[in-house]
Amino acid sequence: MSAPAIVFEGVRKDYGRVRAVDRVDLTLPRGAFVGLIGHNGAGKSTCLAMLTGLLRPSEGRILVCGVDVHVDPRGALRHLGAVPENPALFDHLSAREFLQFVADVRGASGLDAALEITGLGEDADRLIREYSQGMRRKTALAAALLGEPEVLVLDEAINGLDPPSAAVVKAELRRRVDAGATVLLSTHVVETVEAVADRVVMLAHGRVVADVDVASLPPGGMESMFLERMQAERDG
Amino acid sequence: MGQPYTRLYATLRARSAGTTRSTLALTLGVAAALVPLVRPVFMGFLDQPEIPTADGLREVWIRASAVALVSMGLAVHGTVLRGGARAVLQLHPVDPVAVVREEVGAALRSQLPILLGLCILLTPIGLSVGWSAWAVGVGLVLGASLASLTTSTVAFLGAVEAAESPRWAPVLDQLRGNNPRPQAALMYALVPVAIVAGWTSMQAAQAAAELWRAPGGPVFAPGALAAALPWVVAAAAWPMVPRVASRNWFRASLVLADIRARYESVIDPLEARRVAWDWTLGRLPAPVAREALGVLRYGWRVRRSVLSVGWLIAFAALAMAWREDLTAPLRAGLIAGAVGWVMGLVALQSTQSEPAFLVVWLDRADTSRALGAAWAVLCWSSSAVLVGAAASLLRHGVASAASTAALGFAGVALAAAVTAVVVSRRGGIAPFVAAGLLVTAATAAWFLGRVA
Incomplete structure (x- = not known):
């Protein structure tokens, strides 16, 4: 039996005296589309940074397809495509050159398909330094999609896209999930998660305060649940 | 792969x-312009028969090797x-x-201007002692640089492991002051480099200089083979690079992120918004002040280690000016001017890392950006000049202090002017560049007259 796509085991992260993530235990199976929501500062980006190997947990461990991210980062990244909130790119390359490099590193094909999905086709040969923020995000997304990774981690990756591109990307993510990939989409826009995800995990003050199937919620119920849980958190 | x-x-x-x-053309031009200054200040033995040639050569080679070594170490870090x-x-x-492997190649290429500049600065030796002495000097400088390249790579990537090792924790806690422990490991990684590559470079310079001990040298002696020591060190450290790279390159991202996070968690948010030298911006035109504030803030946040090294060099200016030697104030001025170049690089990096679209979208004036960057260079480096000038004033009097300040500020002005040119990418600020060059040339002429 194959290992779960993502496992957080008792993960805690402290920044000095500030506890950003507080004992998160989470298992995401393969073929799941999971939304991660929470208020600003809830710990979403810290969780994703730890998941992608950019931050080390103060306690606990994180596995991607059975590989400990912090013991074998390269091994974990082979299973993982990630788009951080502010993606770093080589400004002096064109998107096509950058994606070709990523494809070579991953031993992947499908560069043109990735460009088409993200709507970068016409601008693929311009230097990235001339791109707008939205186009930079599309480039990072195209790089994450290359090689059909088993796990996709997207930090606010859809919200910055124009509506036609967002629709195509959502459809592609759904196709990947149906084919067995796992998508973890972090956002603070509840409607986005409600529209695309099967399951939603809510973080508040670094803790998981809700983990529910989207189908079990009434239409529009996610927002009220979100506000309810936030209120409960505030009340202690 | x-x-x-x-x-x-x-x-x-x-x-x-x-x-x-x-960059190469500018550096070589500056090096060529400095040759007449370097000869009387650092190569006095060429004109003073009472100083043995071997001793003079050794001192010059050690200094040139030290510059190459430190510069390469910083390049590897960056x-x-x-x-x-x-x-x-x-x-x-x-x-x-x-x-x-590619990054090491990039670090080496980034140092070519420095290495070629040092070759030019050594030309008085070729002209007075002989081109064989010049070639040996070039070989020593290159050896020191390569030794620093490989040992620094091993040291910095090795320091990543030390940063998280409980075994090193007690030592790092003694050294770190207010810095996070992992930062101390990275800060002090250059110490073993200085010990290994620095010591072998000194031994190499000593051994090579002995060739000129006898009148009419060079006279070969087997001991001169020790001049190849830095090359041996460079070659010996290179096989260790793949091991530390595979173990620690990814891990370095975690350590660097940890350092950033620790700094951010300990810094008071209000304190974090404060910027050194921001009090100087009050009287500047608003667009220039805004750009200067950006460079001062971003430069400090991203390149604080380079700025700190620049200020450490400033203390070298102080120590130099404190000496009894009559040329000490002028040497201090040269060192302070060099600090200007270090700070100029930081300002350049701060502005060059901005995406082009941001400059276009925000409709930021080219001249304001250039002047803002130049102002940041002046602010950062003026402390080095003032420290050196103050020491000169106390030890040698007003005239000497003036020469330290003039030479230091000339170097700073030139660095600020070059920074402004590169930042603007247009010719709109030509007058400022001309002023910088004029000040430098005038000071150099005045200085030469004084030495004569």
């Missing part, structure tokens, strides 16, 4: 070839450990050994 990495770095190199050529490529590559399953 090497090919994609080689192609990537070759493309990036080709795209910045224009800047590289400009490229292999904290290079811009890390932020992009750390999210992909790249081969760390191939990446580090």
